[in-house]
Amino acid sequence: MTQHPTKTPQFFLTSPSVCPYLPDQQERKVFTHLVGDRAPELNDLLTQGGFRRSANIAYRPACETCRACVSVRILAEEFAPSKNQKRVLKRNSDLVGTLYPAEPSSEQYDLFRDYLLARHAHGGMAEMSVLDYAMMVEDSFVDTRVIEYRRRGPDSFLTGEGEGELVAVALTDEMSDGLSMVYSFYDPKQEDRSLGTYLILDHVRRAREAGKPHVYLGYWVKGSRKMAYKIRFQPQEHLMPAGWERYQPD
Template sequence: MTQHPTQSPQFFLTAPSPCPYLDGQFERKVFTHLVGDKAPEMNDLLTQGGFRRSQNIAYRPACESCRACISVRILADEFRPTRNMRRVAQRNSDLIGEMHDAQPSTEQYSLFRTYLDARHRKGGMSDMTVLDYAMMVEDTHVDTKVIEYRKRGPDTFVTGRGVGELIAVALTDRMADGLSMVYSYFNPEFEDRSLGTFMILDHIERARAAGLPHVYLGYWVNGSRKMDYKVRFLPQEHLGPKGWDRYEPA
């Protein structure tokens, strides 16, 4: 693994590239490396400042003519599910999420490929190999976990484990003030379960149980329909020029 100095982070700027969310826009990112003993502390500070993590890189948008990407975090203690969210939770009451250390498996990769092929065939991750996937999961210097969701079994309440096929997976960082959902994916054949919503609801409950105030969802892009789901989890805060402010839907 490449070694980098840990005394103070160095930041770099990417070249412009087409925006994956808004047609006609170009994105740039500022990024730094998250390595060494100070990586968990640095990840906390950067995430609170609007950065996201991908492997050992922390990045945030630095677009020249657009400010549409807004960092979002749910206030876990105050959150109250909508009627539809309660239905989603009930629909998935036969699932249990088991938390593991950040270790990839062939079963995870098979589900990951099925998800990409169905949902993001032309996306930037569409050509990821099993090695690429392994790096995404285990190339981390912070407290990263994998949560695997499976159906409950007869001994679930004894072992705390689900049984049967892998249905959904979340790659999650635990920070001092919350859980950060790095990436999640699921079996697209179970579309009626609304598994993306269910995993966020599960993370809210996990944050509450751990005494953590926030669940970080990454960026909401106003004007991108694929991002609209993020602002349904209220109350939440958005990061603006003056810091984190409570979001008031129009």
Template structure:
């Protein structure tokens, strides 16, 4: 029997489950596998089409009665830092970010566990082991990087690296048109630093330096307070049935 291989991905649909963002709603996702030598190209196309990546899976909401999830990307080359964001940059002027290949470490996992226990104790990732974390970082067939944030050392201007404890981490995909923030976490005891905002600002600056247009933030969920922060990074585009369109927060 002759088997014909296809380059087209196969898509699957999950069963309904409780929505983690909107009470009383149920979510479904359509997903496909990102594997093989075309995975990076497919990840670019799917991300531009509203998908997100988790390990070797690309997924997108396919809810039957709700359209609250909206894909968001920042227009990095047009971005202007607000007064509040300048304060965040000033508060974190002692930090250095270093981008490297996506490799997990014990130090990263320790910070990851501290972050989950403080911020997402009842979330779907709350029981992740060190092996689960390693799989989250390493199980990728695309150009994935780890960005670590540490305090600036006396020789950082030479080495480009920070010193001391690990304060924040971002798992990021490098794409043809920018950077996609897959997952990030930070020291939950440093609220005054606004580390989540700082990491997004760092990604915007990195994208600008690369001469690329977009920072993909994933989904803004209309009606979810914990997703409201994404609206602060203007200008940005939202994906709707007509394609990507410029969005201006009111």
């Protein structure tokens, strides 16, 4: 893993670049390194303050003329699935999610590539190599896990693990007050499963069972179709200038 000085976090500002969510906008980010023994504590504080983690970097938007990116967290203890979300849970009741250490595999990378080519072929991650993927998964000083989702097998009740081909993967940080979904991907050919929705629902269940009140989803951008799905998981809180506030849907 990359090594950096750890006593006092230093923050840096990126140069402006094209915004991936809103047309005619420029984005900038403020970031710092998450390294050393204090990284888990710092990750908690920064995530609660609207930062996201990528490998050993914590970042948040710092755009000069736009405040459209809003940090979102689901209130797991109060969450009740909608009728459509209940149907998604039923469709995926044959899947088992198994928790593993944050270690990459060739099987994960193959699924990751299929997902990117189908869903984000022109995005910033499209050219990631197998080494880039490995760094994304394992370059972490915080409590990070990989959850692999496979179909339920005849021995799954005993082993707690699924069998067969890999259907979906979630890279997840465990925090003091919740779970943070760092990145997730799934088989793009299985659209009928609504796997993106299912992964969030499964994290809500895991957070509730662990007694953790929140599931952090990253940023919601009003007006961005890419981010519209996040608003469907109610109740949730948004990080506003005065702190976390309960969101009231229109």
